[in-house]
Amino acid sequence: MALTSKLQMGDSVSDAQFRQFRIFNEVDLKRIRPLLNQCRKEQLKAGDVMLRPEFGNSCMYLLLSGRVAVSLESLDASPLLELGSGECIGEMSVFDGRNPSAYVKAVEPCEVLVIESDTLWLLIDSSHSLCRNLLYFLSNRLRSGNDIVVVSKSREKEQEHAANVDALTGVNNRRWLLDMIETLHGQALLEQMPMAVLMLDVDHFKRFNDTYGHKSGDLVLQMVARTMRKSLRPSDMLARYGGEEFVVLLPRTPAKQARAVAERLRKAVERCQITAEQGQELPSVTISVGVSPLADNETIETAIELADQALYQAKHNGRNRIEIRP
Ligand SMILES: Nc1nc2c(ncn2[C@@H]2O[C@H](COP(=O)(O)OP(=O)(O)OP(=O)(O)O)[C@@H](O)[C@H]2O)c(=O)[nH]1
The missing domain is CATH 3.30.70.270 (Reverse transcriptase/Diguanylate cyclase domain)
Structure with missing residues (x-):
């Protein structure tokens, strides 16, 4: 990831700020504070690439501010979706040890908290609530993946129909x-x-x-x-x-x-x-x-x-x- 900041740590993020994010819903922040404080904060410029399938990834990024675009085929492909502050990025490759499944690029200046895999596993061990919130994020990913499949299948059907049907009369061509x-x-x-x-x-x-x-x-x-x-x-x-x-x-x-x-x-x-x-x-x-x-x-x-x-x-x-x- 091309990052441009001088080193700042998680202790520069207040509890009130963390509380805004779904991932910390009902989480005892006091308990996990020492772990969060070990995480570094990074700034991204618009256009900076966070993840790409060609490279491995060992961190989960918590988007503190800004927006990122997610695309599948290439960095320049039209994005499938955009994610905003409070979203987690890269957690799947931490969990399954595989390369990221998509390209993720900042579309505007972003601030992220970089949670290294060791720290993430310790956070999971320390807080059931955080674990539940991560499950929520993963379910959302799965659902949006399913939605994308449904949309692309119906597009495929439309294209197949257009290729076989005469536009003027509606009968086959x-x-x-x-x-x-x-x-x-x-x-x-x-x-x-x-x-x-x-x-x-x-x-x-x-x-x-x-x-x-x-x-x-x-x-x-x-x-x-x-x-x-x-x-x-x-x-x-x-x-x-x-x-x-x-x-x-x-x-x-x-x-x-x-x-x-x-x-x-x-x-x-x-x-x-x-x-x-x-x-x-x-x-x-x-x-x-x-x-x-x-x-x-x-x-x-x-x-x-x-x-x-x-x-x-x-x-x-x-x-x-x-x-x-x-
Ligand atoms: N409006 C319209 N005309 C079309 C379309 N496709 C072909 N044509 C026209 O169909 C006409 C066919 O003319 P010809 O092949 O000379 O046949 P015809 O005038 O029907 O004469 P016969 O077949 O001998 O009775 C041409 O003028 C084409 O421009 C279309 O999608 N829409």
Whole structure:
């Protein structure tokens, strides 16, 4: 620790000052005074480092004034928490003999009482109350550690969700679909179950965007996604594949049924009304659908390609229709 003081001892800290700190709650100060007087007092400048995991530590620091920041990954990482006067620092490494688990750095000028490990153990032997107060501090550390785990887990979940979900429509994205395809191939279930792929695309969407604006176009994509989601079974896998293109994987669905699903989706979209942000009614849109039941020993990737070709055929044959792959 980079310290800047001339030597001052614990006897320069009054009982009244010690009494403000949780660690001395109900502690007979008279009894432990001689031990406290042996501890030295140190001053830290803002930026001085008290603890770092790379170096061992044999003291507990009682923060008499000022604030310190605690960070995990590095000294410059954004701090997990700040500690103020009355807090104990470094006690865990005294108790378990291991290096500190975090970086601790002064964020403003601080004054600390440095309690060497031998003295700390003597203090513990001398006062049950102090021991109880230390348990309180350790429990708090454990709790804040648990809170941090909960927060970081939920952040992880949010990031995972964002990586797999299309922000505009709320349905899964292409990346999710590709991962899912890999999983399905990995499970080798495809050989035993009929599966079909649908590829759908909004008709004349460029014209719609050009006429009613990109924002209205976004509303259309949201409506199409919502309508499809409502019309599909929970086990069907819908993903936004590209701009105005969606792919649906239909597990356990033979060709005839896949065709019926495609037709149901086409009709559902055609019936939908879309209202612009300003409340103006927009014309309904249609979709074209390419249907590709999975042939024996065929990969889903190949089925998607063939669904795309069927979609192209549907466009060519007049749009607002479905076509089955050859
Ligand atoms: N509003 C909006 N438009 C998008 C989005 N992604 C892609 N597009 C638009 O979708 C349009 C697709 O146009 P094209 O590929 O020419 O197809 P199309 O006009 O639908 O014609 P057909 O598919 O042949 O019926 C382009 O104008 C893209 O800018 C999006 O997220 N929001």
